Amino acid sequence: MEQLIIEAKVENLEKVTEFIIESLEEMNCKPKIIMQMELVIEELFVNVANYAYTPKEGNCTVQKEFQENPRAVVVTFIDSGMPYNPLEHEDPDTSLGVEERAIGGLGIFLVKKNVDEISYEHKDGQNVLRLKKLF
Amino acid sequence: MEIKKELNGTTLTLKISGRLDASNAVELTNELNASLSGVKDLIFDFKGLEYVASAGLRVLLTAQKRMNKQGSMKIRNVADAVMEVLEMTGFADLMNIEK
Numbered sequence: 001m002e003q004l005i006i007e008a009k010v011e012n013l014e015k016v017t018e019f020i021i022e023s024l025e026e027m028n029c030k031p032k033i034i035m036q037m038e039l040v041i042e043e044l045f046v047n048v049a050n051y052a053y054t055p056k057e058g059n060c061t062v063q064k065e066f067q068e069n070p071r072a073v074v075v076t077f078i079d080s081g082m083p084y085n086p087l088e089h090e091d092p093d094t095s096l097g098v099e100e101r102a103i104g105g106l107g108i109f110l111v112k113k114n115v116d117e118i119s120y121e122h123k124d125g126q127n128v129l130r131l132k133k134l135f
Numbered sequence: 136m137e138i139k140k141e142l143n144g145t146t147l148t149l150k151i152s153g154r155l156d157a158s159n160a161v162e163l164t165n166e167l168n169a170s171l172s173g174v175k176d177l178i179f180d181f182k183g184l185e186y187v188a189s190a191g192l193r194v195l196l197t198a199q200k201r202m203n204k205q206g207s208m209k210i211r212n213v214a215d216a217v218m219e220v221l222e223m224t225g226f227a228d229l230m231n232i233e234k
Contacts, residue, residue: 013158035186035216042188046157094225098199106224107189113223
């Protein structure tokens with residue numbers, strides 16, 4: 001397992017994405033899977049950056065692990081901000097028309113759509129969100 | 136992300152290239168706020184757009200709501216990776232998209 005501890009700020013988005021994507025590229029992961037992972041990493045990190053510590057600041061720990069048979073990446077996001085389980089957020093109704101569609105809630109919905117497993121726990125005062133993506 | 140702007144009468148074309156994500160979506164919001172007054176037809180040309188995340192989708196939805204009041208909005212030249220995100224979120228059905 002490797003980890004990156006970084007200030008939870010949107011400006012650090014590229015560094016966090018790069019941390020995960022560089023490994024996937026080395027393992028010759030398909031471009032489609034890489035794009036889906038970029039999306040997943042962005043949505044989760046930006047959530048922590050925008051909401052976890054507001055109005056204060058804090059760190060986010062991002063861990064990556066790789067599995068064989070089947071080949072998968074497991075990514076864990078850990079923050080010590082406000083307890084928040086994003087998986088409880090109600091999915092947007094994608095059948096609604098333009099005027100009825102809410103502006104929010106799309107990020108976590110995209111995350112759920114693009115991973116194979118995802119779980120949340122609040123442990124030792126920390127939010128721990130773990131996802132698995134087969135590739 | 137790069138935004139190229141073309142105004143032809145009341146038709147505004149915005150050519151967006153690169154990545155539309157949480158780090159730059161506000162630039163597109165600002166561009167729209169500054170340019171949409173008096174525009175009847177808004178066209179997004181996504182030929183060079185490689186990636187869109189939810190922050191970008193929110194800008195598109197806000198633009199669609201505004202253009203429904205003052206005219207029309209169309210999205211052109213959408214790459215497969217971007218189309219996938221638009222379809223996943225149901226945006227492909229909400230908006231006028233030419234692949």
